[in-house]
Amino acid sequence: MSYALIVAEVRRGVFEERNLDSVGLAALLGKETVLFVPEGPYQIPEKIADTIVRAKTAEETFLNPLNLTKMLEQIFAGRGKPDYLIFTQSSSGMECAPYSAGFFGLPVITDVSAYDKDKGIFYKSYYSDKVFGEFKPAGGAAVVLTVRSGSFKECAAERSVAAKIEELSGIAETEGRVFIEYVEEEKSDIDITKADFLLSVGRGIGNKDEIPAYEDLANKLKAVLSGSRPVIDKMWLPKPRQVGTSGKTVKPKVYLAMGISGAFQHIAGMKDSDCIIAVNKDTEAPIFQYAHFGIIADIHKVRDKLKEIVNG
Amino acid sequence: MNILVFTKRVAATQEEELRIRDEGAAVDLSKVPFKINDWDNYSVEEAVRIVEKEGGTVTAISIGDAESDEVLRRAIAMGAKDGFLIESDAVMHDPGARSRLILNFIKKENVPFDVIFTGVQSEDDQFGCVGGILGAILGLPYSSMVIGIDAIEKDHMIIRRELEGGLQERVKLAVPCVLSIQSGINEPRYVSIMGIRKASKVERKVFKAADYPAENAPGIEIVRWTYPAKKGGATMLAGELDVMCGQLLGILKEKGVYQ
Ligand SMILES: Cc1cc2nc3c(=O)[nH]c(=O)nc-3n(C[C@H](O)[C@H](O)[C@H](O)COP(=O)(O)OP(=O)(O)OC[C@H]3O[C@@H](n4cnc5c(N)ncnc54)[C@H](O)[C@@H]3O)c2cc1C
């Protein structure tokens, strides 16, 4: 049977919204859609797919590539291999998709953000969105995909009837990789999600010694200082100040991004801000596609000039 | 503990204008500087720290053209014992092909290891796949987004992996295993030009990719390269620096975040 199998993500009892992007891509692909989910008391739109297969296992054991591939084997034994095995481009999707591809000997294309139905081509970001590659599985083979969140949500049409529900039981849990516990982020006195105005700095600031000058500018503008991942990785700013998928999702009135290129993991964390202003010396920085206002200039010069004007 | 660390030489395109050539057949990288993949820098550092504490060796491996020797020298300067270059002039876009090449190389050369490290993703292709595929075809436990290694025992490791929004999960993995290391796991040491020069004296081994042909597994093909579809795009402020900065402050006032 020809179908698309979506491995859905449930975290801490929440059916993640980005699953809708997987559903949307499956709709574009025009295949019968089977949604694979773990057990749990979460809400799930009942007309989201043709069939929902519930694994009799908890979310932590479900999104474990070693367990998951064994469960998928059970599903494939019943239905045959799917034409498309779809994950989201997230921490667990990025772990389970390549592992499944290797396990089942399938090709894989990750971070898919568009699909050309006529040509059967998947668009994948290269060089942090500066260029896209048009890929297809060689020989039209079945393929494993991960989907960039926000890319296909609007294609996710409701079915006219509720999904058929099936159950998958008799799941053997691996000893090779075992979930122990969730670990929460350290608490911080500054909550960047509550700020009206964020001044966010990226790798473009160059080095740690520049931080005080940006802190000073933030103070003068009554903004809160936040950063992209490399700035936090290098410990130039503390982790709770990180904007993006693996940091915080923010929605300030103004998001002023200085020296940030606009990788999707960053954009996903700030794209809903009321007003985004980007300063970058690269005219082709992807962030200009998401910003409302842009300045092409050296950020240090902009910083110093702003301070000069504000000081009067 | 013997650790194999995969290090890739990548184009540093963040500040470059990229041009597509030959009607989409290629991306022109002729004027772009190259460097070690950022994620691999963190994973070399993590491997070196482990053997400094627990004993053992780190072997850096790169697949690429002769220039990739550069990242091996860098890894040796950081503390790796050996550098293996699997030379291939053609760029292998398909991560599956790269993983199967690595599998065949490890098997044929009998490369011993306890743990394999890769970076979470290559900066250039952003596939994030080589580690996961390799783990599966080696039949080993795998974890990605590894942001902390809390304990190392003879037969297992306790690691922390990053999820979304600052949440992490702690996981126990049997050894041998494959781990993809996330950026920020450590603070990579500084590597001086002198250090790299000294590392050049350590012999690196060169192997030919063609000697490790992979069985014909289904792969992916690149049809062509394209520029991103333009979205709305920003209103660009123009003029002298003080004019643009004045306009910027005007926007802040209008949005009510600055008086
Ligand atoms: C699983 C995963 C999760 C991730 N989570 C996050 C996340 O939560 N948040 C996040 O931000 N990233 C995240 N990333 C990383 C992301 O992919 C990018 O690597 C990162 O966002 C790039 O940060 P950047 O824009 O600061 O740096 P770069 O991409 O290096 O960009 C620097 C920019 O500064 C500009 N610049 C340099 N010097 C100057 C100057 N003097 N004046 C003006 N402009 C200048 C350059 O033109 C360039 O555009 C994640 C990645 C992965 C794989």
Ligand SMILES: Nc1ncnc2c1ncn2[C@@H]1O[C@H](COP(=O)(O)O)[C@@H](O)[C@H]1O
């Ligand atoms: N050509 C290569 N040479 C060495 N290591 C590689 C190569 N390609 C990928 N890797 C490793 O696999 C990781 C993920 O790569 P990718 O799947 O291309 O995103 C990288 O961080 C490297 O550690």
